[in-house]
Amino acid sequence: MVSRKSRSARAASTPRPNTSVSISNITTPSILENIKVSTSLPELPAVQGDEVELRHVFMNLLLNARDAMPQGGEIQIEGGLEGERVKITIADEGRGIPQESLERVFDPFFTTKGAHGTGLGLSMAHSVMSRLGGEIRAGNRPQGGAVFILTFPGAEIQTTKAVARREARLQAAKDPRRGR
Ligand SMILES: Nc1ncnc2c1ncn2[C@@H]1O[C@H](COP(=O)(O)OP(=O)(O)OP(=O)(O)O)[C@@H](O)[C@H]1O
Numbered sequence: 638m639v640s641r642k643s644r645s646a647r648a649a650s651t652p653r654p655n656t657s658v659s660i661s662n663i664t665t666p667s668i669l670e671n672i673k674v675s676t677s678l679p680e681l682p683a684v685q686g687d688e689v690e691l692r693h694v695f696m697n698l699l700l701n702a703r704d705a706m707p708q709g710g711e712i713q714i715e716g717g718l719e720g721e722r723v724k725i726t727i728a729d730e731g732r733g734i735p736q737e738s739l740e741r742v743f744d745p746f747f748t749t750k751g752a753h754g755t756g757l758g759l760s761m762a763h764s765v766m767s768r769l770g771g772e773i774r775a776g777n778r779p780q781g782g783a784v785f786i787l788t789f790p791g792a793e794i795q796t797t798k799a800v801a802r803r804e805a806r807l808q809a810a811k812d813p814r815r816g817r
C-alpha cells in the first residue's frame with residue numbers, strides 16, 4: 638500500500654466549498670461497457686466535500702479500472718465505517734499496478750497510457766482527498782487487480798479542523814504578519 642497523505646499535487650484546482658455528500662449518489666458506473674460493477678454500500682453517513690469534485694474522483698477511479706480491464710471484468714465498490722471514518726474501496730480484476738509504479742501513480746502527469754492519458758486523474762483525486770483531511774491509497778489485491786482505498790474523516794474531526802482553520806484565519810486577519 639502506498640499512501641501520500643501530506644503531499645499535495647500541483648494539479649489541484651481552486652478549492653471549492655464543502656457540503657454534505659452522499660457516497661451512494663456519486664458512484665455512477667453505468668457508462669462502463671463490458672464491465673460489471675458490484676456495489677456493497679451500506680447506509681453511510683454523508684461525507685464533507687464538494688460533490689462535483691468527488692464525482693470526478695470516483696469517475697477517474699472507475700475509468701482507470703475499466704482501462705485496466707480491456708477484456709472486461711468486474712469492479713467492486715465497497716463501503717464501510719472504520720471508527721468514525723467512512724472507508725470506500727474500489728477494486729478491479731485488471732493487470733494491477735507494478736510495484737515501481739505504486740510510488741508514482743499519484744504524481745502529476747504520471748501515466749502509462751501514452752497520448753490517451755494525462756496522468757492527472759489520480760493527482761487530482763489525491764489533492765481533493767488531502768484537502769478534505771482524508772486519504773487515498775493504492776495497492777494490489779492478492780488475487781490480482783488494483784485496489785484504491787479512500788478514507789473520509791468523520792464529521793467530528795471535520796468540525797475540529799474547520800474551527801482550527803477559522804481561528805487561524807481570524808488570527809491572521811488580526812496580525813497580517815502571522816499565518817504567512
Ligand atoms: N486500476 C488501475 N489498474 C492499473 N493501473 C492503474 C489503475 N489506476 C491507475 N493506474 C496507473 O496509474 C496511472 C495514473 O493514473 P491517472 O488516473 O492519474 O492518469 P491516467 O489514467 O493515465 O490519465 P487520465 O486520468 O488523464 O485518463 C495510469 O496511467 C496507470 O498506469
Ligand SMILES: [Mg+2]
Binds near residue numbers: 700701754
Ligand atoms: Mg485516469
